[in-house]
Amino acid sequence: MEQVIWVEILSRQLGVIARHRCTGPEIRIGRGYDNDIVLDDTSIAPAHLRIARNADGVLMAEDLGSANGLYAGHAKERVRRVAIDADQPLRIGNTLLRVREPGYQVTAEKAERAPHVAISTVAAIGVATLLLQILILWLNETTEPRFASYLPTLLGVPAVALAWTASWALLCRVFSSHARFIRNLFIAFSVFLAYTLFTSAVALVAFGFSWHPIATYQYAIAWCFFAVVCVLHMREISASHLPLKAGIAAALAALAIGSQTILRSEVNGTQRSYALVLLPPALHVIPAKSQDVFFSNIEKLKQSLDRDRTESPDGD
DSSP states (O other), X not given: OOOEEXXXXXXXXXXXXXXXXXXXXEEEEESSTTSSEEOOOTTSOSSOEEEEEOTTSOEEEEEOSOSSOEEETTOSSOBSEEEOOTTSOEEETTEEEEEEOTTOOOOOOOOOOOOOOOHHHHHHHHHHHHHHHHHHHHHTOOSOOOHHHHHHHHHHHXXXXXXXXXXXXXXXXXXXXXXXXXXXXXXXXXXXXXXXXXXXXXXXXXHHHTXXXXXXXXXXXXXXXXXXXXXXXXXXXXOTTHHHHHXXXXXXXXXXXXXXXXXXXXXXXXXXXXXXXXXXXXXXXXXOOOHHHHHHHHHHHHHHHHHHHHSOOTTO
C-alpha cells in the first residue's frame, strides 16, 4: 500500500504557504533539484533533510550533514535526528516545515463569519458621522455661518477615513490575502462616530456643569479609542494572538497618554483649566452667578494683584 506523507511549508506565523504530497519510503528535502521537495532558501544545503520511518515505524527527520542543521520547534540547539511531531514545526535554514500523515485529526470546521457589512450600512454611518460633525461646528459658531467654514469638514472627514481604511486594507491584503475594505471602513466610521458622540457628551457636561477638567483630559479617552480601532483592524488581518495585540496597543496608548500629560503639564504649568468648547447659553445647566458676586470676585482679585505688586518676594 502506498504511504502518503504531507509536508507543509509554513510562514513565521505558522500559516501554510505550500503543501506537498509525497509518497515512497523516504522523502528528501533540500535546494538541489534531485530532492523530492526543492526549497529556494540559500541557507538550506543542496541535500539537507531526510524523512523516513525507523525500525519501529516512527517517522523520523534526519539532518544530512548540513551547515545550518535541523531544529525542532522553538529549540535553540540543533539535533541530528528527531521524531516527527505533527503539531511541532521543524526548522531548516530559514524555512519552517511541518510533516503530517493522512490520519491526522484536524479540528472541526469553524462557523461562518457574520455576513459582509452592507455598503448601505457603512454609508449611513459615514453620513451620520459627517452630519454630527457639521452640527458641532454649527453649535460652535459665534458669527454668521459661512459655507467655507464647513468645507474642510465635508472634505476632510471622508478623505481621512478613506486614507486610513486604505492603509489597513493594504495590510489585510498583504498578510491575509483579503483586503476587506468595506469591513475596515465600517470599523473606522463606527469608532469615529462613537468617539464623536463621546466628545460631544463630554463637551455638553463640561459646559453645562462647568466641569472643565473632564474636557481638559479627554485626550486620554481619545488614545483609548485609537487603541480600540487599531485592535479591531488587526483582528480583520488575523484573529490569532489577539490578546497579545490588544496588550501592545494598550501599552502604546498608556505611553502616549503619559507623554502627553507630562508635556501638557510642562506647557501649562499651574494654569487653571477652562472650557474648551463654547456652546449656547441655554445649554448651561447650573445658574449663572449674579453681577454682585462677579464684581466681588473681581475686587478680591484686584486686591490680591495689588498685594503681589507692592510686597517684595520672600528672600529678597
